[in-house]
Amino acid sequence: MLKIVYHEDYLTDYFTSAAESPLRVKAIHGRLQDHFLTVAPEAASVEDILRVHTREHLESVQREGPEVYRTALLSAGGALGAARMAMEGTPTFAVIRPPGHHAKRSSYSGFCFFNNIAVAVTSLLEAGSIRRAVIIDFDMHHGDGTEVIFRENPAVDFIEVRARSRERYLGLLELKLRWLGPTDIIAVSAGFDLYVRDWGGLLETDDFHYLGYIIRQAAENKTGCRCFALLEGGYFVNDLGKNALAFCLGLSGEPPSVTCGEPDDDAGIWPEP
Numbered sequence: 540m541l542k543i544v545y546h547e548d549y550l551t552d553y554f555t556s557a558a559e560s561p562l563r564v565k566a567i568h569g570r571l572q573d574h575f576l577t578v579a580p581e582a583a584s585v586e587d588i589l590r591v592h593t594r595e596h597l598e599s600v601q602r603e604g605p606e607v608y609r610t611a612l613l614s615a616g617g618a619l620g621a622a623r624m625a626m627e628g629t630p631t632f633a634v635i636r637p638p639g640h641h642a643k644r645s646s647y648s649g650f651c652f653f654n655n656i657a658v659a660v661t662s663l664l665e666a667g668s669i670r671r672a673v674i675i676d677f678d679m680h681h682g683d684g685t686e687v688i689f690r691e692n693p694a695v696d697f698i699e700v701r702a703r704s705r706e707r708y709l710g711l712l713e714l715k716l717r718w719l720g721p722t723d724i725i726a727v728s729a730g731f732d733l734y735v736r737d738w739g740g741l742l743e744t745d746d747f748h749y750l751g752y753i754i755r756q757a758a759e760n761k762t763g764c765r766c767f768a769l770l771e772g773g774y775f776v777n778d779l780g781k782n783a784l785a786f787c788l789g790l791s792g793e794p795p796s797v798t799c800g801e802p803d804d805d806a807g808i809w810p811e812p
């Protein structure tokens with residue numbers, strides 16, 4: 540069964556862009572809590588953060604104010620908790636805030652402060668719990684922080700797909716998952732801003748179910764079902780809950796009603812926003 544990581548303090552009203560509203564996590568957790576068991580995380584420690592980020596970076600997040608700093612530590616802690624549960628074979632989705640995939644070792648942007656997925660994966664690698672990891676990022680925006688952090692690290696593969704049509708997007712991701720190399724865990728940066736009514740204007744709600752399902756299948760085949768996903772973007776608040784639920788149902792192993800064929804070859808590359 541899939542589990543959810545969530546904490547009321549993710550609703551902390553710290554200073555940030557209006558788009559990155561606490562209503563996002565509230566909407567998602569409100570929808571998921573009746574379907575899945577929720578586990579509250581503990582905050583990440585300074586040591587956890589310093590496995591990925593410089594001390595200067597940590598201090599600059601501290602200077603953003605105690606609300607931001609505390610919530611960012613709790614968000615990274617949610618990622619660590621999700622990774623731990625995944626290691627026990629329980630697929631987990633962490634409804635965390637702030638997001639993380641734009642944060643680099645010594646800089647941050649795009650509503651992100653600490654790179655939650657990098658903190659979680661690095662913790663498992665350094666503890667010797669895993670030797671290899673795959674990170675899949677299906678947020679609309681390039682996971683530049685995650686890519687840069689792991690660029691020189693042969694233990695971590697970073698997978699992103701860009702396509703102009705939903706058929707090609709899903710088909711390409713399915714192909715990449717089919718040809719996945721050996722890995723001990725699958726970590727997912729789950730953004731819902733590719734949704735048709737969100738900024739990306741591409742994927743339907745059913746597509747997030749399909750995405751979750753093919754990731755689940757890859758995890759069953761490759762890792763003994765060790766997989767976890769962390770919330771990144773997604774700004775069309777009205778439908779965030781149903782999109783996250785669709786993804787989680789897929790990730791929990793419920794087959795989607797609609798499947799997708801092979802990608803066609805004439806579709807182009809999705810331009811960076």
Ligand SMILES: [Zn+2]
Nearest residue numbers: 678679680772
């Ligand atoms: Zn995004």
